[in-house]
Structures are given as structure tokens and as C-alpha cells.
Amino acid sequence: MRYASRIEALSDKSLLNAFEVIExxxxxxxxxxxxxxxxxxxxxxxxxxDHVMEESGKEALSYGSTSGYIRLxxxxxxxxxxxxxxxxxxxxxxITSGSQQGLDMCGMMFINKGDVVLFENPSYLGAVxxxxxxxxxxxxxxxxxQGISMESLKAEVERYGDRIRMIYVNPDHQNPTxxxxxxERRKEFMTFIRDYDIPVVExxxxxxxxxxxELETPLAALDARGQVLYLxxxxxxxxxGLRVAWVCAPKTIMEKILILKNAADLSxxxxxxxxxxxxxxxxxxxxxxxxxxxxxxxxxxxxxQMLREHFPDSIxxxxxxxxxxxxxxxxxxxxxxxxxxxxxxxxxxxxPGTSFYPAADRHRELRLNFSNMDPDKIREGxxxxxxxxxxxxxx
Amino acid sequence: MRYASRIEALSDKSLLNAFEVIExxxxxxxxxxxxxxxxxxxxxxxxxxDHVMEESGKEALSYGSTSGYIRLxxxxxxxxxxxxxxxxxxxxxxITSGSQQGLDMCGMMFINKGDVVLFENPSYLGAVxxxxxxxxxxxxxxxxxQGISMESLKAEVERYGDRIRMIYVNPDHQNPTxxxxxxERRKEFMTFIRDYDIPVVExxxxxxxxxxxELETPLAALDARGQVLYLxxxxxxxxxGLRVAWVCAPKTIMEKILILKNAADLSxxxxxxxxxxxxxxxxxxxxxxxxxxxxxxxxxxxxxQMLREHFPDSIxxxxxxxxxxxxxxxxxxxxxxxxxxxxxxxxxxxxPGTSFYPAADRHRELRLNFSNMDPDKIREGxxxxxxxxxxxxxx
Numbered sequence: 144m145r146y147a148s149r150i151e152a153l154s155d156k157s158l159l160n161a162f163e164v165i166e167x168x169x170x171x172x173x174x175x176x177x178x179x180x181x182x183x184x185x186x187x188x189x190x191x192x193d194h195v196m197e198e199s200g201k202e203a204l205s206y207g208s209t210s211g212y213i214r215l216x217x218x219x220x221x222x223x224x225x226x227x228x229x230x231x232x233x234x235x236x237x238i239t240s241g242s243q244q245g246l247d248m249c250g251m252m253f254i255n256k257g258d259v260v261l262f263e264n265p266s267y268l269g270a271v272x273x274x275x276x277x278x279x280x281x282x283x284x285x286x287x288x289q290g291i292s293m294e295s296l297k298a299e300v301e302r303y304g305d306r307i308r309m310i311y312v313n314p315d316h317q318n319p320t321x322x323x324x325x326x327e328r329r330k331e332f333m334t335f336i337r338d339y340d341i342p343v344v345e346x347x348x349x350x351x352x353x354x355x356x357e358l359e360t361p362l363a364a365l366d367a368r369g370q371v372l373y374l375x376x377x378x379x380x381x382x383x384g385l386r387v388a389w390v391c392a393p394k395t396i397m398e399k400i401l402i403l404k405n406a407a408d409l410s411x412x413x414x415x416x417x418x419x420x421x422x423x424x425x426x427x428x429x430x431x432x433x434x435x436x437x438x439x440x441x442x443x444x445x446x447x448q449m450l451r452e453h454f455p456d457s458i459x460x461x462x463x464x465x466x467x468x469x470x471x472x473x474x475x476x477x478x479x480x481x482x483x484x485x486x487x488x489x490x491x492x493x494x495p496g497t498s499f500y501p502a503a504d505r506h507r508e509l510r511l512n513f514s515n516m517d518p519d520k521i522r523e524g525x526x527x528x529x530x531x532x533x534x535x536x537x538x
Numbered sequence: 539m540r541y542a543s544r545i546e547a548l549s550d551k552s553l554l555n556a557f558e559v560i561e562x563x564x565x566x567x568x569x570x571x572x573x574x575x576x577x578x579x580x581x582x583x584x585x586x587x588d589h590v591m592e593e594s595g596k597e598a599l600s601y602g603s604t605s606g607y608i609r610l611x612x613x614x615x616x617x618x619x620x621x622x623x624x625x626x627x628x629x630x631x632x633i634t635s636g637s638q639q640g641l642d643m644c645g646m647m648f649i650n651k652g653d654v655v656l657f658e659n660p661s662y663l664g665a666v667x668x669x670x671x672x673x674x675x676x677x678x679x680x681x682x683x684q685g686i687s688m689e690s691l692k693a694e695v696e697r698y699g700d701r702i703r704m705i706y707v708n709p710d711h712q713n714p715t716x717x718x719x720x721x722e723r724r725k726e727f728m729t730f731i732r733d734y735d736i737p738v739v740e741x742x743x744x745x746x747x748x749x750x751x752e753l754e755t756p757l758a759a760l761d762a763r764g765q766v767l768y769l770x771x772x773x774x775x776x777x778x779g780l781r782v783a784w785v786c787a788p789k790t791i792m793e794k795i796l797i798l799k800n801a802a803d804l805s806x807x808x809x810x811x812x813x814x815x816x817x818x819x820x821x822x823x824x825x826x827x828x829x830x831x832x833x834x835x836x837x838x839x840x841x842x843q844m845l846r847e848h849f850p851d852s853i854x855x856x857x858x859x860x861x862x863x864x865x866x867x868x869x870x871x872x873x874x875x876x877x878x879x880x881x882x883x884x885x886x887x888x889x890p891g892t893s894f895y896p897a898a899d900r901h902r903e904l905r906l907n908f909s910n911m912d913p914d915k916i917r918e919g920x921x922x923x924x925x926x927x928x929x930x931x932x933x
Contacts (some may be wrong), residue, residue, distance in 0.1 A: 144765070144791060145652045145703065145735060147672075153797045180596035188599065189591040201575035204583065204779035240635050244803040246656075251671060255542045256651075269804065276646060276801040277542075316711040340540060349613065368540070384599035384808040386635075399541060402548045406671040408639040409664065412807055413779040 148256070152275045171524030175515040176318065176467065182435045183312040183382045184426070189291050191421040195414060203204040209405045211238025211389070215420040219375070219389050222428075226351070229373065231391045237400055238389050240411045242348055242376040244268050248403045249309065250277035251343045252396075257401060258308040261299055263291055265470075265499035265508070267318045267346065268370050272309050275501075280311070283502040290324025293331055300339065309342050315465025316349040319499045323359055323464055333365040342396075343371045351380050351432055353441045353465040369393040372400075377419060377466070380432050385415040406475060435514075436465065440498040442513040443469065445521050450464035453529030455536050469511045470496070473538065479509040485531045491524045543651070545912075547670045568888040570910040571713060571862065577830045578777045586816040590809060601879045602808035604785070604800045606633025610815040614770070614784050617823075622745070622756050624768065626786045630794055633784050635806045637743055639843070640785040641665050643798045644704065644739045644767055645672035653703040656694055660894035660903070662713045662741065664708050670896075674704070678897040685709060685719025688726055695734065704737050711744040711861025714894045714905040718754055718859055728760040737791075738766045746775050746827055748860040749835045754921055764788040767795075772814060774862070775827050780810040830909075831860065837908045838864065840916050841852030842887050848924030850931050865891070867902055872931065874904040880926045881902040886919045893920075 193204050211217070216236045223229040239245040246269065254260065256278040262271065264283035271281065282303060285295035291312060300307060314324040320368025324332070336343060345362045352360070355505060363373040369392075376388035390400060404410075422428070443462075446469055452459050460471045479495040486492060516524060567634065567749040604644075605611070611631045618624040634640040641664065649655065651673040657666065659678035677698060680690035686707060695702060719727070731738060741756045748754070758768040764787075771783035785795060795839050817823070838857075841864055845855050855866045868874060874890040881887060891903030911919060 144698045144737060145646055145648075146794065147646065147653075147703075149650075150794055150797075153794075153801065177601055180600050183596060183599045185591060185595040185599075189588065189595070192587045192591070193584065196580060196587070200583070201578060202579040204578045204580075204777035205575050206572055206778045240803045240807075243801075247802050251542065252545065253540070253542055255544075258542075269801075272797075272801045276798065308542075378601075382599035383601045386803065386805075386807045394722065396539065399545055399548075401882060402545075403671065406638075406664075407642050407802070408635045408781065410781075412635075412781045412810055415807055415810065436790065508567075 149276055149278050152278050153272070165492070170490045170492055171516060171520050171527070173491070173511040173513070173516065173524060175512045176412060177215060177383050177515070178379055178381075178435060179436055179438070179514050182438065184431060187422060187426050188418065191418045191425070194421055195417045199417065202462065203414040203417045205413060207410040207416060209410050210234070210401055211236070211411060212416035212420055215416045215529055216389070218420060218423045221390065223375070226358055229361060229391070230268040231393070234426050235390050235394055235397050236389055237397060237404055238387060238411045238416055239404065240388070240408060241378060241383070242346065242374045242387045242388040243269050244407065245374045245388060246273035246344070248390065248400055249275070249343060249405065250279065251403045252330045252399060253308045253342055254279045255308070259303045259306045261307060261310040261311055262501055264503060265496060266311065266501060267313055268498045268501070270346065271501040274309070274311065281501040283411070283500070286320070286322065288322070290322070290328035291332055293328070293335065295334070296335070307341055309344060310336070311344045311346065312362070313346040313348070314362060315347060316352060316463055318349065318466070319468055319494070319496065320470040321461045321463030321466050321468045329360060329365060331364055333362055333367070337368045338369070341370065345371050345373050347373055347375045347425065348379050350375070350533070352436055352439070352467065354443070355464060363391070372396060380435075381428065385419060387411065388420050415426055439467065439514045442516070442521055445518050446511060446513045446525060449522060449529065450527035455527055455533050457536060458532065467512050467514045469513060471509050471511060473507040473509075473532070475507065477536065478506040482509065482532060482535055485535065486528055489527050489531065493525050493528070511538050542667060544671055547673050548667070553751070562567045562885070565885045565887055566911060566915050566922070567804065567903045568886070568906040568908070568911065568919060572778050572906045572910070573774055573776075573830060574910050577833065579826060582817060582821050585814065589816050590812045592782050593763055594812060598809040598812045602805045602811060604805050605629070605796055606631070606806060606811060607808065607811035607815055609782070610818070613815060613818045618770070618786065621753055623759050624756060624786070627789070630789055630792050631784055631786050632792060632799055633782060633806045633811055634799065635783070635803060636773060636778070637741065637769045637783040638664055638668060639802065640769045640783060641668035641739070642671070642783065643795055643802065645669045645674065646798045647794060648737055648796060649674045649905045650703070654701040655872060656691070657896055658700060658703040658712065659898060660714055660891060661706065661896060662708055663893045663896070665741065666896040669704070669706065676860045676896040678895070681715070681717065683717070685717070685723035686727055688723070688730065691727070691730070695924070699923050702736055704739060706739045706741065707757070708741040708743070710742060711747060712903045713744065713861070713865055714889070715865040715892065716856045716858030716861050716863045721755055724755060724757055724923055728757055728762070731765070732763045736765065740766050740768050742768055742770045743774050744861040745770070747831055747834070747862065749820070749831055749838070750859060758786070766790060780814060782806065782810050782871060834862065834909050837911070837913060837916055840913050841906060841908045844917060844920035844924065848921055850928050853927065862907050864906045864908060866904050866906060868904075868927070869931065870902065873901040875901060877904065877927060877930055880930065881923055884922050884926065886922050888923070
């Protein structure tokens with residue numbers, strides 16, 4: 144059978160494996176990229192489903208509008224205004240089946256075969272895969288402690304010029320590094336990029352998962368040109384199984400996104416959207432987020448403590464101000480994939496950094512998720528991982 | 539902002555409008571393409587949600603595997619074997635977010651810009667849109683009372699040769715015409731096409747909505763070469779709001795579909811899949827289908843009667859053996875879009891045939907849905923439509 148040329152570009156199954164590999168229940172997993180299921184407000188969700196079925200079961204089980212359930216879009220719009228000072232009209236907000244679908248639609252929207260997409264290096268590999276599927280040429284922009292490296296960005300813009308058709312960034316508690324861009328860097332970036340006709344896809348998946356009181360300023364809030372597409376989701380703040388997320392941008396862009404959404408899957412599950420809207424109207428997502436971030440902060444601190452106490456001094460790691468991940472770097476010449484093989488034998492898992500480098504050949508980092516294991520498991524798993532690492536680094 | 543070239547191909551908003559246009563509640567609508575919401579087994583669905591939340595709430599609200607919930611795929615596999623003699627292994631069945639997503643993935647899988655896709659003329663416009671989004675060149679194959687016209691098919695295959703990369707067909711109670719292919723035509727088609735390296739995308743959305751006891755033989759059951767991708771869905775037999783459908787094909791194809799599914803949206807809602815599996819395990823979907831097809835048959839018969847009694851003899855129409863639609867043809871030179879303008883003024887709506895012709899300029903047909911209005915509304919709406927048509931045809 145002859146396939147489209149994009150199928151070749153998708154030969155990297157690394158992301159896929161992260162979802163398809165079934166970890167045995169006795170494993171201590173630091174691989175996850177999602178909130179801890181123990182935090183899901185099961186009773187409230189069940190009650191929401193009951194109410195939706197009772198009050199509007201027929202509508203909830205029918206096709207919904209392609210743009211999404213109006214009440215849900217209203218609530219999302221209000222939240223974005225309140226928390227991030229982002230002002231979108233209703234028609235500038237479209238519900239997607241997870242943020243992954245938003246990424247796929249951004250690819251559909253802007254990428255012809257061979258067009259260049261700039262990524263942070265490293266970056267979220269789901270985005271990489273979504274854009275690979277549209278045969279983008281991936282170009283890496285380095286990051287530093289303040290966020291995207293302006294120097295590296297300018298060099299890539301110089302290098303690829305007009306071929307660049309998108310920049311994908313994840314400025315808040317980034318997946319995989321846990322790093323957030325400083326406000327100054329955000330401003331610098333937006334000031335630079337407004338001179339270019341390049342859409343910026345801002346992935347705000349972790350924006351609300353902050354350990355502090357303050358939330359970061361989205362790039363979209365600094366967008367003078369109308370070039371930012373802002374992606375948000377309930378998958379990290381609430382739960383991923385409902386597959387409810389959103390994409391926002393100025394109206395001229397959203398009119399086209401709407402057509403793509405329609406071609407992609409007609410509409411996102413009505414019942415999931417209505418359930419979510421009911422929850423948001425009758426419970427406090429803010430309280431829920433306060434609860435989970437407090438829990439994640441505790442877990443992050445334990446993981447950092449274990450890294451400090453049980454790992455060789457030659458490693459380095461980030462200490463994130465939110466999100467779900469710590470990024471660990473092994474010394475030059477070491478390979479986290481080798482470490483994973485050893486760790487799995489002792490029933491510990493994580494994701495090797497390799498898969499987060501769409502355009503580079505780097506293997507010495509690893510991503511540790513701290514949200515999904517309880518403190519005892521974190522201590523136990525990190526102790527094992529520390530032993531293995533110590534041994535490995537001696538070789 | 540510069541968009542990908544595919545955005546231009548998607549300028550036709552006709553399908554979109556069918557979902558975005560809000561019909562006033564006092565309207566008699568023959569536009570729908572879905573089951574009647576009054577048939578949804580609300581209590582059973584609510585109970586299923588409750589059970590899923592109680593027994594596996596955490597799993598149901600987490601990311602599911604990309605291929606889909608195993609128990610659901612098992613049940614689907616068993617049903618396909620039992621009803622259609624289709625034999626797929628578990629890894630040959632992937633759950634999609636509606637059949638629309640399956641169509642989108644088929645486009646991703648096989649279509650490079652400019653590749654030719656053969657369609658029935660007319661055909662389902664959601665498929666047309668999904669494939670347009672991948673910049674397919676659409677080529678129309680005529681249909682007759684027995685199904686796809688072999689003569690027309692051979693002519694198109696002759697004409698486009700190796701450029702043809704997909705054939706999309708909807709052999710059972712087709713949307714929009716309501717026609718089913720004869721068994722003989724199915725065999726003839728499969729015998730012909732096995733000599734070509736062309737994937738056949740068979741849309742079985744209406745396959746189980748038969749008014750008789752017997753179901754048609756899917757093309758997939760006659761597939762000696764392993765070239766058929768079979769799409770099925772619960773949207774027409776149960777309800778569309780859950781967005782649960784499936785695609786099946788031989789393993790080598792499905793391995794690639796799995797990667798595309800992952801890039802498109804990671805996974806379909808776990809809770810929706812588990813709810814569906816619970817329903818299928820604890821209730822009888824077959825009984826449900828028997829109930830709704832009996833209801834639709836009654837409604838179809840009333841609509842046919844109204845067509846016979848209240849419309850001019852110069853129109854023609856199909857008399858389907860299942861599905862949701864009757865296809866009406868006005869005499870040469872008349873335009874169903876003009877008829878729609880007049881009908882809407884009198885609070886009746888339908889979908890003009892225009893949008894079902896991806897590669898032709900035909901306007902004298904209309905699609906009437908009979909599943910969504912009760913008998914009284916059908917009589918009332920068809921009487922009005924008959925009056926308007928009679929008047930219009932006199933001009």
C-alpha cells in the first residue's frame with residue numbers, strides 16, 4: 144500500500160510508546176504527564192453528569208456546535224480575562240478535543256510541507272508529533288534559565304527567514320523542563336516577533352499550575368499584532384479523560400480554525416463539555432487547583448530533596464515553580480536511555496530526554512514527573528534511581 | 539497572516555453551516571443527519587455513567603490508550619464478526635472521536651496534495667471536507683440504482699490511473715441518497731478493485747440501520763487484497779454526543795493509523811468509551827436498534843406517502859431500505875437552493891443537494907431526513923413543502 148509522504152515523517156514512535164506501553168502496577172512511575180488521579184473530584188463529576196443527563200440529556204447526547212458549547216466558552220472567556228487579562232470574544236474561543244487537537248489544527252492551518260517551525264529545544268513531544276504529521280521542518284531554538292534564548296531565536300530567524308511559518312512555545316512550567324520564561328524575556332520575545340508575519344502558538348497547558356500566588360503573563364496578553372494562538376486545557380488542572388480544551392486567537396484566524404475543527408471531528412463531545420460547564424458553574428475549580436498545586440509542591444520538594452541527597456553532585460536539575468516536571472541532566476557523555484533500561488529492571492520508570500529534542504541528538508537528560516506518585520513512592524523510587532545513577536556515573 | 543495552501547481548499551462552508559446555523563425551535567427540520575434524540579436511552583446511559591464513575595472513575599477520567607479501551611474494542615470486534623462476518627484482531631480496531639476523525643486520518647494516511655480521491659456522486663459532504671483538508675483532487679464516480687457505476691468507475695480509473703490514492707464509498711443506505719449497493723455490484727466492485735493498489739475507505743455508518751432483517755455484506759467482507767478500511771460508529775445507532783466510533787483494517791495499515799491518532803488527539807475520551815462498553819455489556823444495543831429502525835421505517839413510509847400525494851409527478855425520489863434519508867430530484871433546470879429559501883420562510887428546512895456534489899455543479903436534488911420529526915410534523919412539513927414545490931415547478 145502506498146502512503147502519503149507524511150507517514151514517513153511520523154516514524155518516530157517515542158511519544159506513542161509513552162502511551163501504549165503498559166507499566167506494571169508494581170512500578171514506580173515518574174513517566175506520567177498528567178495530574179494525579181487521586182485528586183479528581185469524583186463525586187462532583189458524577190453529580191455533574193447526573194445533572195446534565197437530567198436537565199439536558201437529549202442535547203448532551205446529540206451533536207454539538209462545531210465551535211463548542213456556548214456556556215463553556217463563556218466561562219473559559221471569563222476565566223482567561225480574570226486570571227490572565229486575556230480578552231477574547233465568544234467567537235474567538237473554540238473547544239477542542241484536548242490541546243493535542245489544537246496543535247494538530249495549528250499545523251493544518253499554517254504548515255505546508257517543508258515549512259519551518261521553530262521549537263524550544265527541548266520541547267513537548269506531542270506538539271512535535273502533531274507538526275511532524277504536517278511535514279514541518281523542525282528547527283530548534285535554545286532556551287536558558289530566563290526562557291527562549293533571544294540570540295538563538297534571532298540566529299534561526301536569520302537562517303530560515305521567510306520559510307518560518309510558526310513558532311511553538313510553552314512558556315509556563317514547560318514540559319519537559321519545568322522552566323518558566325521571565326516577564327522580561329516574554330516582553331523581549333513579543334517585541335522582536337511582532338516585526339514578523341509568523342504565528343506564535345502558545346501552549347498554556349501548565350499556566351494555572353503555579354506553586355505561587357501569581358500567574359505568569361501569557362504572551363497572548365502582550366500580543367500587539369494579533370499573531371498569538373493561545374491553547375488551554377482542563378487536562379492538567381482537572382482531568383484529561385474528558386478531552387476538553389480550547390484554542391483562542393483573533394477572529395480572522397478563528398474563522399479558519401472553525402472550518403478545520405469541523406473537518407477534523409465535527410465537534411467535541413457535547414456531554415463532556417456540558418459536564419465541564421456544570422462543574423465550573425457549581426463548584427470551584429480555583430479551590431481544586433489550589434489543592435492540587437499544594438500537593439504537587441510537596442511532592443516536588445521531596446523529589447528535589449532526594450535529588451540533592453541521593454544523587455551524585457555531577458548531575459544538575461531544574462527546580463520548577465509549578466507544573467509537573469523536573470528536568471535532570473547527566474554529565475556529558477552519559478545517556479538517559481541506558482539509565483532507563485537499568486531503572487526499569489528495578490521497577491522505576493521515567494521519560495528519557497531524547498524524545499524532547501525534535502531537531503537534535505541529545506541523550507543526557509531525563510524528565511521526572513512528580514505529580515503522580517505519593518511521597519513514599521517518590522522517596523522509594525528516587526532512592527533506587529539515585530543508586531542506579533550513582534553506579535552508572537562511576538562507569 | 540499567511541496560511542497553508544489547504545486553507546484555500548476549505549473555503550466551502552456548506553457543511554459547517556449545517557452545524558452552525560441555529561434553527562428556530564418552531565421550525566420543521568428535515569436537515570438533520572442524526573438519530574432522533576427521543577430515542578436515546580437516557581436512563582441506561584445515566585446508569586452506565588454512574589457505574590463507570592463508581593467502579594473505575596479514576597481510570598475513566600485519565601488519558602486512555604491511543605488505540606482505545608480494550609473491552610470496547612473487543613465488543614466491537616465481536617459485533618462485526620457476528621453481524622457482518624468481519625474478522626478483525628484487537629490491534630486492527632482503533633477507536634476514533636467520531637467517524638469524521640477516521641476520515642480525517644484516512645486523508646492523513648494516503649493523500650498528498652493533488653492526489654486523486656474517487657467519490658460517489660453524490661457523497662457525504664463531511665468526508666469531502668475531511669479529504670479536501672488534505673488537498674485531494676476530488677473525482678466523481680456516478681451511481682445508479684445498484685450502487686457505484688462500474689462503467690463510470692472504470693472510466694475514472696482509466697483517466698487518473700496512478701494518481702488515484704483512495705476511493706471513498708458509503709454502500710449502505712447512503713448519505714445523502716439512501717441507496718444501498720446490490721450484493722452483485724459489491725462483488726463486481728471488489729473484483730475490479732483488487733487489481734489496483736488503491737485503498738477503499740468504506741463508511742459503514744448506516745450499515746446497521748436496516749429496515750429489513752438482513753444486513754448488507756460489507757465490502758470489507760469481500761476484501762481479498764487487504765485494501766479496505768472499514769469505518770463504523772455509534773453516532774447513528776445510539777447517539778452522536780459521545781463521539782465514539784472506530785476504524786478497522788489489516789494490521790500494517792492500523793499501525794500507521796495509530797500514530798496518526800496519537801498525533802491528532804492522543805486518545806478518545808476514556809469515560810465515553812467506558813460508558814459505551816458498559817452499556818453494550820449490560821443492555822441490548824440490538825434491541826435498541828430494532829426499536830429505532832421500526833420507528834424510522836414508519837416515518838419514512840409517511841414521508842414517501844406525502845411525496846406521492848402532495849408533490850407534482852415530475853419529481854422523483856428514492857425509497858430507502860434503511861438509514862435516515864430520502865433523496866428527491868426536481869425536474870431539469872430547477873434549483874433546490876431556491877426551494878430552500880422559500881421553505882425556510884414557511885419554517886421548513888432540508889439540505890439542498892448541491893453540497894453533496896464535490897466535483898459537480900448539480901442543484902436539482904434535495905436531501906430529506908425522516909428520523910428526527912414525529913409523524914405529525916412530517917405530515918405538516920411535507921404538506922408545506924409539497925405546496926411550495928408544486929408552486930415552484932409551475933414557474
